[in-house]
Amino acid sequence: MSGRLFDKVAIVTGAGTGIGEAIALKFAREGARLLLVGLPDDPAEDVARMINQAGGFAETYLGDIAEERHAEAAVEACLHAYGRIDVLVNNAGMFLVAAETQDYPIDKFDETLRANVRSVFLMTKFALPHLQKTYGNIVSTGSEAGMIGIAKNTMYGGTKAFIHSFMRGVAVEQAAHGVRANCVCPGPIDTAWTHKSSGPMDREMETMMVDATPMGRRGTPEEVANVFCFLASDEASYVTGALYAVDGGVTIAKGPVGSKASSHFKKEPEGTLPTRHSHDGLKNKDYETLT
Numbered sequence: 342m343s344g345r346l347f348d349k350v351a352i353v354t355g356a357g358t359g360i361g362e363a364i365a366l367k368f369a370r371e372g373a374r375l376l377l378v379g380l381p382d383d384p385a386e387d388v389a390r391m392i393n394q395a396g397g398f399a400e401t402y403l404g405d406i407a408e409e410r411h412a413e414a415a416v417e418a419c420l421h422a423y424g425r426i427d428v429l430v431n432n433a434g435m436f437l438v439a440a441e442t443q444d445y446p447i448d449k450f451d452e453t454l455r456a457n458v459r460s461v462f463l464m465t466k467f468a469l470p471h472l473q474k475t476y477g478n479i480v481s482t483g484s485e486a487g488m489i490g491i492a493k494n495t496m497y498g499g500t501k502a503f504i505h506s507f508m509r510g511v512a513v514e515q516a517a518h519g520v521r522a523n524c525v526c527p528g529p530i531d532t533a534w535t536h537k538s539s540g541p542m543d544r545e546m547e548t549m550m551v552d553a554t555p556m557g558r559r560g561t562p563e564e565v566a567n568v569f570c571f572l573a574s575d576e577a578s579y580v581t582g583a584l585y586a587v588d589g590g591v592t593i594a595k596g597p598v599g600s601k602a603s604s605h606f607k608k609e610p611e612g613t614l615p616t617r618h619s620h621d622g623l624k625n626k627d628y629e630t631l632t
Contacts, residue, residue, distance in 0.1 A: 344371030345574040350423040352376045352415065354406060354464060355433030357383035358618040359532035360482065363562035364430055364569050365389075366614040369397035371570055376419040377401045378433065384618050391615060406433060407455045412463035416471065426471040428573045431461045431481035434500070439493045439546055450496055457500035465511060469520065476519035478581075480572045481508050483524035485588045493546060501526075505584055512582035521581040523572045528588025531559040531609070549597075555590035557602030563612040 351368050355361035356377035362384075365377050369392040379385030381403045389399035402418040404411035419426050434457040438449045461481055472479065486494050487501030505524055512522040529550045551558060565587050571577055572585065586592050589606075 344373075345570060345576060346428070347372030349373045349427040349573070350376075350419065350425050351428035351430060351573065352378060352419050352426060352464070352468065353430040353432060354378040354415075354460065355383075355482075357385035357388055360527065360530060360562045360565050361430075361432045362388050362616055362618045363566035363614055364432060365392065365399065366616065367563070367566040367570050368428075368430075368573070369395070369399060370614070371574070373428070373573075374398040374423050375400070376415065376422060378406060378415050379403055380405060387617065391617070406464055407460040409463060412460065413467045415464070416467040420471065425475050426468055427475045427477040429464060429468040429472065429477070429479045430569060430573070431464055431479065431504070433460050434482060436494075436497050438496070439543060441493055442495045445496055453496055453500060457497070458503050461504055461507065465507075469511075469515065469518075472520045473515070473518040478521035478523070478573060478577075479508065479511065480569050481522070481524050483508075483526035483584060485526055485528040485586065485592050488526060488584070488586070488592050509582045509584075516581065521577070523577070523580060523583045523585065525565060525568050525572065526584050526586045526588065526592075527560065527565045528586070528591040529554060529559045530565060531561055550591075552597035553591055553594055554588070555594050555602060556606040558589065558606070558609060560587060560589055561609055561612055562616060563614045564610070566614070 346368055351373045353361060353365050353375060356365045357379040365375055365388050369375060377385045377389050377399055385401045389401045392399040400422045402415040406412040406415055435453055437453055438445060465479060481504050483505045484501035486498035487505050491498055508522045508524045568585055568587050
């Protein structure tokens with residue numbers, strides 16, 4: 342299996358659902374050998390099965406990588422399976438509550454901070470010594486919410502702003518070791534998180550989100566995975582410390598410009614990845630909408 346990531350070894354966290362599933366399938370198609378990391382109740386093993394049945398290579402590690410022992414064990418599992426690490430994709434994270442800041446539950450603040458920030462720090466810390474040996478790279482999932490203020494989404498946006506700054510700091514620091522670090526910053530993507538029926542957004546947030554996007558629609562997980570693949574590949578050899586917005590233009594927009602989008606833009610492209618779990622990201626998770 343050849344491709345832009347041929348024979349590279351990649352860890353993908355949050356690999357069972359949504360954007361993570363698409364990243365895993367895209368990387369496998371481009372020739373990467375994978376360790377897919379997810380929580381015990383995530384369908385990471387099903388994604389690995391799809392990859393292996395198609396002739397690719399995927400192992401899994403199930404555990405909460407916001408815990409030090411699991412983050413370190415995930416890195417060791419990759420080394421045990423493949424002998425090295427070329428790419429770390431920090432994609433795991435949660436969006437559990439839509440609420441104004443004064444109403445935001447403190448326990449959900451702690452849970453979100455742990456899942457979105459601590460996991461990225463720990464995986465980066467434990468993977469870096471091995472990435473230095475291969476002159477590898479890190480690609481982390483940021484967000485439009487970490488670039489602009491979004492009402493009822495302040496906590497989530499704060500965690501993503503940390504990831505943006507953290508990756509830029511890592512990029513400067515690790516250039517001395519030949520390691521690149523970048524962020525992909527999705528806007529509204531067609532996953533569980535952006536639908537009232539499967540996530541914490543209320544109807545008003547869902548409508549405003551699409552209306553505020555110049556392209557007039559959600560992006561697809563595959564559209565985001567394509568950018569991850571570029572940044573992880575040698576084609577991006579001169580790219581480090583970058584924040585790549587994959588957001589349909591929402592971070593540069595003012596007002597409900599989505600209503601004026603071309604019908605060409607409003608139509609989702611036909612995907613080629615056999616995703617099954619795009620809307621499963623919050624299954625078995627305790628999320629809330631407080632209005």
